[in-house]
Amino acid sequence: MASYLLKRILLAIPVLWGIATLIFLLSRLMPGIYGAELLGQSDSGYFGKADANSREKAYRQFLHRTGQDLPLFYFSLSPATEPDTLHLIFPESERLFLKRLSWQYGDWQLVSSFHNSLKYVEQATPVAQRNRLAPYLQTIYQNPTPKGIERAVTALSSLAPNQVAQKSQLQHHTAQLLEGQNPYAYLMPALRWHGTANQYHRWLVGLAQGEFGTSFRLKRPVSAVLFEAVGTTWWLLLISMVVATAIALELSLRMVRRGGHSWRKAVLPSLFLLDSIPLFVLAMLLLVLLASPAFLQLFPVYGMGYFQEAQLTKAQALGQWLQFMALPLLCLVLANLPYLTSQFYHAxxxxxxxxxxxxxxxKGLSESTVIRKHMLRNALLPVITLLSDFLPALVAGAVIIETVFAIPGMGRLLIDSVLARDYPVIMGIVVLVAAFKLLSHLLADLLYATADPRIRHATT
Known part of the structure; x- marks a missing residue:
């Protein structure tokens, strides 16, 4: 048995690595970078009074500080028309525009020269007169076809008669761009080797050392952020699973008895009705019925994590914690009770x-003895399989529950991190959930061997 578990652990390590690598690469392919929207604001925010060059400099400094100026992986496969430094261009709208031009015209040098000339004309125009250029610039950015660019550049040149040098340069680079276009050049792939100086290698080395990095949004170590959030989510999932499993098992035992027809007649339709209610609807119903002045205001709606625990005794802190957790726990128990009861009953x-x-x-054994000593033990195998997948699956429900009830746990942290593109926290949560998933399957193997000794003998 020990050798079997060791083999499973050794197999789980590459599986965990593969899952984490896939999520890492997919998360980095999400559009946008944390802080890019704030840095790009020209009329509000901390960087609102800074000019475009200052905001671009701040953006590059942020990328360098967080390591996002490095290539993503050891190698990259991209169209030959794109440079490997395209991700450094700020803001994102300019980056997407240049990418579109490079794909459409096929020569990065010509695209870059044209874009720089266009920016020179725009910056050399007095601020009071830039509104006149806006429609033609918008035409170029939104419809960069040869005819559209040619007409817009002609109009821009007529609106800037005093900018002879900039106008002449723009017209020259526009003519070069249109004459040298190669619309099929993007079909040629370019394989670039970046070595170990990449984001993935830095993250993997830190993960091997037990470090998840630093949160972009909170400026704190990811391990500390996860430690604070996982406590609430862990108790929420564990208590709800234990309570739902105990209730489902007891209902199943009562329905499987010889005289359980009345129980089946009452429980099964009720569970079917309960199962038809979506989780977020069930959460809202509980809030309206048990946390609203219109009905029964027995529990608080939100506010968990905002009171000062240092000012409370342990008993007071526990009582306040139970007040905030009562409705989320009840919601998760009711949401998972129909499925668990159905599976237990059929087994x-x-x-x-x-x-x-x-x-x-x-033989004349009592019904209770037959069920609990003979029937229940042999029905445990499918139940163990169910429970090994049940606790990790509760994480998806915790995301909704913690969002609706404003609970500072893993689910809410995941939502906030995805919205803010806080990649280190996202990866920390994914690795933690994947590791817990693998551990749950190892625990299921141990329970299998305990429930059925034949499995233990077969694996030794």
């Missing part, structure tokens, strides 16, 4: 039709 029903159960009843 027990299949076991009840076996010959050894009929033999046990023919």
């Amino acid at each position: 027990l029903t299949d076991t009840a039709n076996q010959d050894y159960i009929r033999t046990a009843r023919a």
Whole structure:
């Protein structure tokens, strides 16, 4: 058995690495970077009074500080028309525009020269007169076809008669761009090798050392942020799973008895109705019914994590914690109870039709003894499989619950991190959930061997 578990652990390590690598690469392919929108604001925010050059400099400094100026992976496969430094261009709208031009015209040098000349004309125009250029600049950015660019550049040149040098340069680079276009050049791939100086290598080395990095949004170590959030989510998931499992098992045992027809008649339709209610609707119903002055205001709606625990005794802190957690726990229990009860009931029903159960009843054993000592033990195998997948699956429900009830846990932290593009926190949560998923399957193997000794003998 020990060798079997060791083999499973050794197999779990590459699986965990593969999942984490895939999520890392996919997360970096998300559009936008944390802080780019704030840096790009020209009329508000901390960088609102800074000019475009200052905001671009701040953006580059942020990328360098967080390591996002490095290539993503050890190698990259991209169209030959794109440079490997395209991700450094700020803001994102300019980057996407240049990418579109490079794909459409096929020569990065000509695209870059044209773009720089266009910026020179725009910057050399007095601020009071830039509104006249806006429609033609918008035409170029939104419809960079040869005819559209040619007409817009002609109009821009007529609106800037005093900028002879800039106008002549723009017209020259526009003519070069249109004459040298190669619209199929982007079909040629370019394989570039970046070595170990890349974002993935830096992250993987830190992960091997037990470091998840620093949160972009909170400016704190990811491990500390996860430690604060995982406590609430862990108790929420664990208590809800234990309570839902106990209730589902008890209901299943009562329905599988010989005289359980009345229980089946009352429980099964109720569970079917409860299962038809979406989780977020169930959460809102509980808020309206049990946390609203219009009905019964028995529990607080939100505010968990905002009170000062240092000013409370342990008993007071526990009581306040239970007030905030009562509705989320009730919601998760009700949401998962129909599925668990159905699976337990079917597993027990299949076991009840076996010959050894009929033999046990023919011996005159009591119904309770038959169910709990003979039927339940042999029905545990499918139940163990179910429970090994049930606790990790609760994380998806925790995302909704923690968002609706404003609970500072892993689910809410994941939503906030995705919206803010806080990649280190996202990766920390993914690795933690994946590791817990693998551990749950290892625990299921141990429970299998405990429930059925034949499995233990087969694996030794």
